[in-house]
Amino acid sequence: MQAQFKKRALVLGVSASAIAALVACGGGGGSESGASLSPSQVQGKAVDFYLSQANVVFTDCNNQTTTTDNEGNFTIPSNCAKSAITVSGGTDIGTGLPFTGVLQAPAADLTQGGTALVSPMTTLLAQVGTGQSSVLASKLGLQASDLLNKDPMNDSGLLQNAVVMQQLIDQIAKALTGLSQSTGGTLTPTAAAAAAAAAVASVLVGSTGSADLSDPTLIANAIVTAVKNSAASLPASVVANVDAIAANLAALIAPVIAGNVANVNDSLDSVELSATPSETLASLQKAGSMHAVVDSVQSSASNLLAASISPAALRDTSLSDSLSGLGTAVAEGDEDTITEAAATLGSNVDSNNLGNIISRVKYKNFLRVDSISVNDTVVPVASAITLRGGTISSLKTSVTQVGSPFGYNNSEIRAGVRYRYNGNELNAVIQRIVLTFNSSNKLVAAQVPAGTNFEFVLKGDTNTRLSVTSTGDNLLDGSTGQLVLPIDKLQAKLKNSGILTAAQVDALTPKAPARVDMALAIAGTSGQMVRVRAATGHGNRTKSLPVIRINAGDSSVVGYGKRSVVTLLP
Structure with a gap:
């Protein structure tokens, strides 16, 4: 069975140009040449949905780079076939938006004609090791071999898990960068993404039974772990109080992330794949599935919320309930409710950031x-x-x-x-x-x-x-x-x-x-x-x-x- 998500219970869909590009593209190599790949070449594919014109770095091969084509395909240099891979930037053709996350794949010995998959699932394995593939797969209701080798666009359960997983990682990474901003840390977006992925992977490996990626408790545990993973890039004042700060940040942010993740999950629940990936994307657009994904991608609430709370409040364990109340109010998206919840924290909330949060989550239509x-x-x-x-x-x-x-x-x-x-x-x-x-x-x-x-x-x-x-x-x-x-x-x-x-x-x-x-x-x-x-x-x-x-x-x-x-x- 697939991962057990809670059933819970929209702005931009798959763009026509992205779908047209997907249909028209013949599966070429990196954008350096645009020519079709020879079957003997070692290829790779970057998938959240497919990442177009993304930057690919072969981290164990002198950081050589290439670029994906419009279908997420890229060619691996012959001397880099055993390198770990990092992918960033470009455009996610599923949302039509810039891809702001970071995907990774662990080092593997690829044979001629093989395909290196770089996806949210391989990103988890890059953090905890391929030896954990069976454990991770069992938590998600998947086959272990699928995590490394199967294109999510060809498996509905894998697609749902991959997209939800990436949004969970991205949302936690945004919270980490907000924490770093508010406390004077030096955490980069790339480091935040790695810390978030490692946290999610370790929490999943350590969990019992099937994973519910929208469970606020699982999400809170992942946030706590991610903060501790980021300690080297946070100031000494945070490290000295890391347990309290991590727990309070989790209380604040988990309700917001849980809402976004659950919406993405439910929008892709039991999707029936079409004959081709392009037709599947068109079907998702027609149904309205992509709106929840785009909402999550564009959401900055977890970042702004983390940055809006004073370091003193994050250290104060007596404020945990008030912080949770504010996070829940932001997840509900009502201005009066947010203002009322923020009032319980007094001057510990930055009024400018709070105003930005309200303007972004309050709906007028x-x-x-x-x-x-x-x-x-x-x-x-x-x-x-x-x-x-x-x-x-x-x-x-x-x-x-x-x-x-x-x-x-x-x-x-x-x-x-x-x-x-x-x-x-x-x-x-x-x-x-x-x-x-x-x-x-x-x-x-x-x-x-x-x-x-x-x-x-x-x-x-x-x-x-x-x-x-x-x-x-x-x-x-x-x-x-x-x-x-x-x-x-x-x-x-x-x-x-x-x-x-x-x-x-x-x-x-x-x-x-x-x-x-x-x-x-x-x-x-x-x-x-x-x-x-x-x-x-x-x-x-x-x-x-x-x-x-x-x-x-x-x-x-x-x-x-x-x-x-x-x-x-x-």
């Missing part, structure tokens, strides 16, 4: 979920719900438009719902819902236009995919103004499709007493991002909602939503 109802009963936005009624007939949500959540596009969304019951799973995606808001930004219409597809993927006793075309469906409860996701009508569409029997549909219908794992996701159409946040019930305060992926093959939707376990009573 989003859909606000004011309430959620199941079977017309208002339920909390919580991970566990108890409900009476014998079955689940509908999900409803009151929605308010804040700012311009759709940008310059029409106010349209895609919505997906998933539930797991009695060994069966239903995934349903509505490809297009046109929303209308009044002058008070309240929802007054929600229509599925005729010709829109309802996509279904069923797993369990019945394994099938089917598409049902709408003749025009109204999804607004006129009496309450709520957006409706009618579970009973989705089941009726399955029944009326003629593909499933009444007995098969009945087996998919939850019946009390039961536990039903439910998830809801909302995203923009055509892979566009629409942010969705939840009202807290305290004035205008809102909190973040997690990223959820509803898998429906090529019609999957990745957006903001909620996952809850419903205990269904008669």
Whole structure:
């Protein structure tokens, strides 16, 4: 099985030019010549997603360098076939953004025609040694040989682990550089990345059972270890108090990193690979998967937050709870909540850095979920719900438009719902819902236009995919103004499709007493991002909602939503 991530529960996708380059590129060598590689040449490949025009250094070979092509390929000089490798810079074609991390591969004796893979997984092995490959692989639910030899773009589980791992390492590295800045240290970004990778690897090796890379405890342990790994580049005042400072930094930063990592993980959950890497990237873009990755790459919250706390506060173990509260508030992204949490730390928080943090995590354009109802009963936005009624007939949500959540596009969304019951799973995606808001930004219409597809993927006793075309469906409860996701009508569409029997549909219908794992996701159409946040019930305060992926093959939707376990009573 794959690594056990917590299911928790978007700005730039795969650029068209990057995909075009990926399709057009024939697998040439480094950019020095651009010519196709001879099969006899020793080749390498740099993969987070593929890194284009990245700098490759052969660290055991007089630091000779080359450059990757648009597919991450590079040629290894004949006299460097036994060298360790470091890759930095260039552009990650998955996000379309500059690659700011550092990838490494341990030294290996490559034969002619072999390929040296440089990825987040080989980066871990470069820190702890290839002898730990079996241990690391077992923690991540992978095969040991895959860590060194398999291109993540050709294995969905490896791809998910690699991208999540790189974001975890990058986020910890950003926190380390923030700590160095605030304390007068000399830690470079490259050294921070190495310290973070070594910390994550050692914590994984020392953990028990399967790894949950979004677990705040695992992340906190990795931060503590990374701070200690960086001691040589930190001032004596930090080294003298390293245990307290490392623990406090972990309390402060772990909630922020956990939120980013979990969103990246869930956006790539159970991805189905296409025939080629370029088609896989295009599918991820269409679903909206890349938004969470880009959000994480662009996030500077862990760096700014670490740099905003005074060294005195980081040394003070009595402030651990207050620091954790501030980190949690930043992860939620609400200005009032952040300001209130920072006030408990008084002058220990740099006001300028705090202002920068607020400006970067506060969202002005989003859909606000004011309430959620199941079977017309208002339920909390919580991970566990108890409900009476014998079955689940509908999900409803009151929605308010804040700012311009759709940008310059029409106010349209895609919505997906998933539930797991009695060994069966239903995934349903509505490809297009046109929303209308009044002058008070309240929802007054929600229509599925005729010709829109309802996509279904069923797993369990019945394994099938089917598409049902709408003749025009109204999804607004006129009496309450709520957006409706009618579970009973989705089941009726399955029944009326003629593909499933009444007995098969009945087996998919939850019946009390039961536990039903439910998830809801909302995203923009055509892979566009629409942010969705939840009202807290305290004035205008809102909190973040997690990223959820509803898998429906090529019609999957990745957006903001909620996952809850419903205990269904008669």
